[in-house]
Amino acid sequence: MNTIGLKPALPVISGSKRLGLFSFNGGNQPIDFKPRGVCLIKVAMEETQTLKVDVQGKVDKLANGHAGNSTNIKWHECPVEKIDRQKLLQQKGCVIWITGLSGSGKSSVACALSQMLYQRGKLSYILDGDNVRHGLNRDLSFKAEDRVENIRRVGEVAKLFADAGFICIACLISPYKKDRAACRAMLPSGDFIEVGASPVFMDVPLRVCEDRDPKGLYKLARAGKIKGFTGIDDPYESPLDAEIVLQCNTGDCSTPGDMAGKVISYLEEKGYLQA
Ligand SMILES: Nc1ncnc2c1ncn2[C@@H]1O[C@H](COP(=O)(O)OS(=O)(=O)O)[C@@H](OP(=O)(O)O)[C@H]1O
Numbered sequence: 411m412n413t414i415g416l417k418p419a420l421p422v423i424s425g426s427k428r429l430g431l432f433s434f435n436g437g438n439q440p441i442d443f444k445p446r447g448v449c450l451i452k453v454a455m456e457e458t459q460t461l462k463v464d465v466q467g468k469v470d471k472l473a474n475g476h477a478g479n480s481t482n483i484k485w486h487e488c489p490v491e492k493i494d495r496q497k498l499l500q501q502k503g504c505v506i507w508i509t510g511l512s513g514s515g516k517s518s519v520a521c522a523l524s525q526m527l528y529q530r531g532k533l534s535y536i537l538d539g540d541n542v543r544h545g546l547n548r549d550l551s552f553k554a555e556d557r558v559e560n561i562r563r564v565g566e567v568a569k570l571f572a573d574a575g576f577i578c579i580a581c582l583i584s585p586y587k588k589d590r591a592a593c594r595a596m597l598p599s600g601d602f603i604e605v606g607a608s609p610v611f612m613d614v615p616l617r618v619c620e621d622r623d624p625k626g627l628y629k630l631a632r633a634g635k636i637k638g639f640t641g642i643d644d645p646y647e648s649p650l651d652a653e654i655v656l657q658c659n660t661g662d663c664s665t666p667g668d669m670a671g672k673v674i675s676y677l678e679e680k681g682y683l684q685a
């Protein structure tokens with residue numbers, strides 16, 4: 411994907427909004443924007459010729475009327491935007507993506523984090539792999555292609571929550587690097603830390619997870635009664651670029667609360683807990 415910066419040309423007043431025009435490959439492409447400070451437009455061209463435009467944190471303005479298999483569609487703008495919702499909530503919408511083996515403590519950290527945010531008056535919502543598979547993703551199995559679709563859908567939902575102004579905590583095994591990278595790329599580009607996701611890696615080795623085995627799934631997988639279990643006979647690709655690594659190499663870990671505290675410090679430091 412190529413990303414280039416362009417300056418908008420000839421802003422035109424259209425109703426209560428301005429319509430920015432910029433030129434790309436010889437054609438004028440309209441985009442809506444609110445004139446807040448410097449307006450640097452990032453244009454990302456994909457092989458499919460889908461044109462994505464980001465203006466100050468807006469996501470996926472599909473300017474040429476198609477997205478995947480949907481054709482003749484047009485992005486509809488509303489005057490209340492992410493920035494307005496963030497002001498209301500006094501926080502910045504983002505995605506905390508927690509990845510790790512089954513039993514590594516993802517859900518425990520997610521719950522502790524959500525509780526700590528709640529106590530600080532901050533709105534969060536958890537998308538837990540196990541839970542989402544009870545509804546939205548109930549049609550998906552654990553075959554590789556279904557895991558890919560599982561992560562893609564949760565990534566899209568997480569993006570909506572972030573756009574709504576929530577601190578969205580997604581905790582899924584998400585075993586494949588490529589899918590996590592795709593979720594990262596779904597969020598507004600530019601300064602990734604400022605507007606994007608924060609992958610949190612539960613760096614807990616298989617033997618610790620297997621010793622815990624709260625659902626007895628590792629035992630079943632070792633006995634060959636569950637096929638394609640992550641870490642046993644299905645791969646897990648550890649992230650090399652996680653913003654936060656929560657480690658536990660022995661059975662003696664810090665508590666989920668302490669681990670969540672590290673994420674809170676990160677959010678505070680990066681300014682997510684204020685508008
Ligand atoms: N084959 C196989 N491999 C891994 N995990 C399995 C499998 N079958 C069922 N489970 C249970 O499903 C939970 C993981 O769901 P996810 O949606 O997070 O998985 S994935 O991201 O699509 O890989 C996972 O929950 P957690 O322990 O909370 O991670 C397991 O309880």
Ligand SMILES: Nc1ncnc2c1ncn2[C@@H]1O[C@H](COP(=O)(O)OP(=O)(O)O)[C@@H](O)[C@H]1O
Nearest residue numbers: 512513514515516517518622624663664665666
């Ligand atoms: N930091 C921790 N220290 C010790 N045990 C933990 C810790 N975090 C989670 N656990 C325990 O490990 C098991 C798996 O935790 P869970 O949060 O369900 O993991 P995951 O969501 O990754 O499957 C549970 O029994 C939980 O009580």
